[in-house]
Amino acid sequence: MPSKSSARLAALTVAAVCSAASTVVIASPAHADAVRIHDIQGSTRISPYAGQQVTDVAGIVTGVRTYGSSRGFWIQDPSADADPATSEGIFVFTGSTPKVAVGDSVTVSGTVSEYVPGGTSSGNQALTEITRPTITVVSSGNAVPAATVIDARSVPNAYAPAGDPAAKGSINGLTLRPTKYALDYYESLEGMNVQVANTRVVGATDPYTELWVTVKPRENASRHGGAVYGSYASQNTGRLQIQSLGKASDFPDANVGDVLTGTTTGPLDYTQFGGYTLVARELGTLEQGGLERETTRKQRRGELAVATYNVENLDPADGTFDEHAAAIVHNLQSPDILSLEEIQDNNGTKNDGTVGADQTMSKLIDAIVAAGGPRYDWRSVDPVDGEDGGQPGGNIRNVFLFNPQRVSFTDRPGGDATTATGVTKVRGKAALTVSPGRIDPTNAAWEDSRKPLVGEFVFRGRTVFVIANHFASKGGDQSLHAQYQPPTRSSETQRHLQATAVNTFVKQILDTQKNADVVTLGDINDFEFSDTVEILEGDGALWSAIKSLPRSERYSYVYQGNSQTLDQILISPSIRRGCDFEYDSVHINAEFHDQISDHDPQVLRFHP
Template identity: 25%
Template sequence: MRALCRVSPAGHPGGRGLRRRIRGRAVAVLAPAGLLPVLVTVVALVPVSAEPGTVVISRACAVPPDRRIAEVQGSGTASPLTGRTVRVEGVVTGDFQRADQLSGFYFQDPTPDADPATSDGLFAVARESVKDVKVGDRVFVTGRVAEFDGLTELSPVTAVDVCGTGTIGPAVVVLPRAAGATFEPLENMLVTFPEPLTLTDHYDLGRYGEVTVAAGGRLFQPTDREGVDPALDARRSLLVDDGSTVQNPVTIPYAGSQGVPRLGDTAPGITGVLTHGFGAYRLEPTQEIRFLRANPRLSAPLPVGGNVRVAGLNTLNWFTTLGSRGATTAAEQRRQLAKIVATLQGLDADVVGLMEVENNGQTALQALVDALNAKAGAGTYKALVHPYPGGDAIHVAAIYKPARVTPFGAARSSADPVFRRPPLIQEFRRAGGGRPFTLVVNHFKSKGCGVDAPAPDQEHGQGCYNDERVRQARAVLGLIDSMDLPGPLLIGDLNAYGEEDPIHTLERGGLTSLTKRFVPEPLRYSFLFDGRSGELDHALAGRRLASRVTGATIWHVNSDESRILDYNTEVNPPGLYQPDAFRSSDHDPLLIGLNLPRGEG
């Protein structure tokens, strides 16, 4: 049996607020705050079919709530009523009931209490099969109070009764949060962040539909530059989810007409329900999020001038051996190679230092040169032979344009065991003679903590093996001195951010960071880790050569791009791949301009 109610505006004669008429008897009902008063008239308690413009109310709506949502939430991180069965009232603010969503809905008390420490929202674990609700429904929900992964919810839910409609206005939240404040008082509530928010992390966009945005611009690694406040960065950040439990979705969230958003793109405002899961507060959007392309792609690196161009590129495991570190299939390998070649063509450098090339003699390196020359022209590039590549699965390498520069003498390296991936050292001069410079390609020990990592980590936020990277930096300085290298130019993935000990060691040893000198600080980054950008890839020059550097730039074709755009086929959505430079690796390439006059020995 259901009661059929016709809804009339509050201005209906004889009514003030809400009135419920049951069998000719009028009962006054106060209008909750935030709801427009309406006149609700019960026609009959008989089985009927809903007519247009009517609201169907269950007989169960006569059973009143026994608790307020604020009582269920409490003023702490966990509910004081955990394990109790309660009946509460609210208006639905977020509907995520489908099995491929969160299997429930959010609802909020339209008459919040006066305590700012208590949230007025709640999550009900109730799929459509329990009761299908929609945003704006006024519901009475009966269920057991539970805490799940830090979230206060009702589970299981034994009854959901739709008892009218209502509206909830979002609470306005401005970032950064105050020091010491958390999102707990807003848990499960409808909120809006009206300020522009910058995309600062998209690592899990394609996997879980998650991104992180921040007020005041992207986040940077605290050891990459001065003035970074990690505590403030945490308070100005917001994790945004897509309300879905689907992993690796075919349709990518937040991808608009301009494609998959890049780091640095900006959303003019975000509205949704603030919730908690997987160890973090997060926003489940209730309105479409549109990122504006505030960080457009550059089809070519910025100009660096000079008459010799030198580049550095971490290839992200270019392997010709399938199923090892690089591609797992021949199709993936072709896709990977096409992207690396497009990057090298865009750089158009005369000399390129390469990292993460398979250490299998000249096989992988020559395959890359052959593919590049197939696009650039036969004989455009040649590969150097590393005299001592070491025993690691990857090694450093270099290619050059013989029409532009000439190797002077044999390539050299070092057998010092401090180098897990020994450097490649080669002196070059412009074709036809002139002042020399010496390319020193290096790849310092990675930051990841392996089984032989020092423990505990006492490296002041610089990751594991910091001492080893410092020793490698000192060893490079020793090679420059002992080999009397003319015009040394160190290029490589040094696995150290700009203000970490290895970089300071090289700078104190007489080398100048060219990116610090030429690249504006907001653009001085080459890698994304844990939602923070920073520069792991460096170019440092000796004093005399530094005076002949005409420019330096970092071409942001990789770190700003989502990993779903790379060559992999296992999980990336079909149709996104393009044989271009964007997301050819996880490191951005850098480019240096040198002015090397002829006629000088």
């Protein structure tokens, strides 16, 4: 999966440079005099005054943003109307540091615009703003309008209305129903001074000084205090992103399960990477929940331990080798076979045609030994330069690590970046034509994406086929909070093709040897309940073993406050039969602010 941070930095350089660049343009020559904020906001997501000039819009300044490319301030009308669907707050985009202060009573004249964070192609909702403003400070030191309390009672359980078919599924034109839908409720408070109290953290602090909380502590709670995303209908309506108007250095380093005690108060914004966001003027105090990194148990003599771990663009220049090694040795208890995703070539993102990863792997193996682990051996297939996606120049690939003291690898020569691995029969048993090898690497399903790595291992005389995967990322999908409901998941198309290709290969093995032990694992980049995984499982050829865990523990990744499953280990019927296996999602990264990867590793132990 491409780095979230690189994608985000690229987006931030173009988003909000000027409001007009990503604005819903509604042509209108009209000029509106002395309108109120709730008139501008209206009872739908798009202002009835969009594109019009407004004059002397009155309000009290509730927050001032002096940093970034979206500088400006929020104002709120202290005299609310009787319609709960119309917000009393609005953002005034100045583009430079505003010359107002919280508590100023101001009048603003300017153009009403609908700014779409991320651009209209993102499918995101629009943020109603006043742009190109002329500002008059009437008085200072006024009381800020009382904050509207957002809590478990006020946020509806239903997430969003179905979009209007006549508008391609958009909810923009629908009248807000804030007592029925969470997205409507938040939209009815857009730009207003709001408050949450004693909220539990469900998404750790990230490098952009953001975290996620929930105002519904019982909503799909994980064992560690997160919010589990267990189906497309469980969006977790109580999630809310928190940013701060204060210094970045003052923002707390929070883990999942911590609590922001007291009150957190400020304007409600809408952002590209989180939707509705409380931009805190006053931030609660962090109370740590004592989250600790998990350690799985050691495999027994007759158990084979197979694991998967996305090490997030690991290359020799990274400073995380010792930490990854410690995680593998201590938290994962030195699994016998380890599938690694996102191993980069020997010079990382330097784009000079280098594709070998022997230096990357040697450095990791040496670090594992120094941490007290075994001296692993490894197998992989170098990609064709620039053909497998990921960071440009990085040439990420899947790699097998294995402990030669516990398991042996069956080398069958001939595997390369473009040669397809086949299945044959040797002495009545299934065997690979090349090992290590790639599955159908020239199939269009793998365009600009990592190709599956397959290998043949032997443990205590029993052959085990292992397939390492890193399916296409979810980049390009519309967000949960998009204006299109339900949102379109366009990236699924490629993953469905990839799942079909892998399932077809697994069936070839099982058709050759019905009782073959097959482990298919890696960063599937889709949920255990998704169509992708259903296709991968097929008619029983495979089964995602994370489904053996309680629902409160089924996650490997946290995104926008949702604890969800992307990394999985799927098993063939011979392994699943009799339930002679044990699965562990080892939570060491995704819930922590100081993570060394954004993925949690997964471990399977079974008796071949």
